[in-house]
Amino acid sequence: MEVTIKRFGELDGKTINKISITNHNGMGLTCLDYGCIITEIRVPDSKGDIENVVLGFDNLEDYLKYSPYFGAVVGRVAGRIKDGRFSLDGNDYVLAKNNNGNHLHGGLKGLDKVIWDAKVHAEGPVAKIEFTYESTDGEEGYPGNVSLRTVYTLTDANELFVEFFGTTDRKTILNLTNHTYFNLTGNAKSTILGHTLKLDSERFLELDENLIPTGNVIDVEGTAFDFRKGRKLSDGPASSHEQNLFAGKGYDHPFVLSKKKSATIELRCDDNGRKVEVETNQPAVVVYTSNQLEGDFLLSGGAKPEPYLAICLETQNYPDAINHPDFPSTVVDKGEEYYSFTKFTFKTV
Incomplete structure (x- = not known):
């Protein structure tokens, strides 16, 4: 394994470092100690050409000014919490509101906007x-002092493991995810509408107009949300289903994972043979097809932002679970350890 650490910029008088790892196959991972941001994942296509398959920026200033959570860890709780409020053991908590009066991805300064301590172990x-x-305690309105650990592991089998660990001194809620934007065309040469997505999921969560779960769970049968046999992502923007329209003519939905097999998610680009298989211990994945991606900036490699330029596969617990007693719990008590595991295996077909 080849490891390099370089200065990427400075924030609040502290140096932000860029850490790169390359395995013996030429696959590479680059990330920052700011927000644990994954800036690049470099993988080969069926011809052996290695290209970056995620969206990001070449400088820190663009991450600070423009980034829609590109590659970052988000939390303490990923997704939206309705009205930025929840109750726990009879105590009411008010969180930072940063999305139409709701709490999104940890608030105004979530885990994506803090500097983490980083160590590299290669053997x-x-x-x-x-x-x-x-x-x-009290950060963005959340209770408890929480010790968090994020671990990215790269192997010579072209596997990327993303793990989250957390312990608290007081009962709280945790639901972390990584918000990487994938585009398997390489260097964002075109949109992901031609990608094929396969999900081992029979149901998805219904959302309201503000993209917050209503509490209802919908069967995918007969809809553009049925990815069990694989379907093109272009089916989302073409769909007249109310849920696709709510999301801005595409997908921004939590899918309930069936857990019937290890690789529950598969994303494939037939044009170049790249494929990524995803395994997780989480009960859901939020599929977001960057429906509103736009802006007056350039991405790494010179690509311009546009809708459907990437897809996020955010493995996590159900969003707003704390306000829905029927959803799996996101509560972590003192003495318990929060643990989230996701493995991305990059292959060619």
């Missing part, structure tokens, strides 16, 4: 980047 066919951060 043989495995290299790990371990990030740690102490989130203090």
Whole structure:
């Protein structure tokens, strides 16, 4: 494994570092200690050409000014919490509101906007980047001092493991995810509408006009949300289903994973043979097809932002679960450990 650490910029008088790992196959991972942001994942296509398959920026200033959570860890709780409020053990908590009166992705300064401590461990066919951060009681409105650890592991089998660990000194809620924007065309040469997505999911969560779960769970049968046998992502923008329209003519929905097999998610680009298989211990994945991606900026490699330029596969618990007793719990008590595991395996077909 080849490891390099370089200065990427400075924030609040602190140096932001860029950490790169390359395995013996030429696959590479680059990330920052700011927000644990994954800036690049470099993988081969069926011809052996290695290109970056995620969206990002070449400088820190663009991440600070423009980024819609490109590649970042988001939390303490990913997704939206309705009205930025929840109750726990009879106590009411008011969170930072940063999305139409609701709380989104951890608030105004979530985990994507803090500097983490980073250590790199490389030995043989495995290299790990371990990030740690102490989130203090009351941060963005959340209770409890929470010790957090994010670990990215790259192997010579072209596997990328994303793991989250958390412990708290007081009962709280946790639901972390990584918000990487994938585009398997390489260097964002075209949109992801020609990508094929396969999901082992029979149901998805209904959303309201503000993209917050209503509490209803919808069967995918007969809809553009049925990815069980694989379907092109272009079916979302073409769909007249109310849920696709709510999301801005595409997808921004939590899918309930069936857990019938290990690789529950598969994304494929038939034009170049790149494929990524995803396994997770989480009960859901939020599929977001960057329906509103736009702006007056350039991405790494010179690509211009446009709708459907990438897809996010945000493995996590159900959004707004704390306000829905029927959803799986996101509560973590003192003495418990929060743990989230996702493996991305990059292949060619």
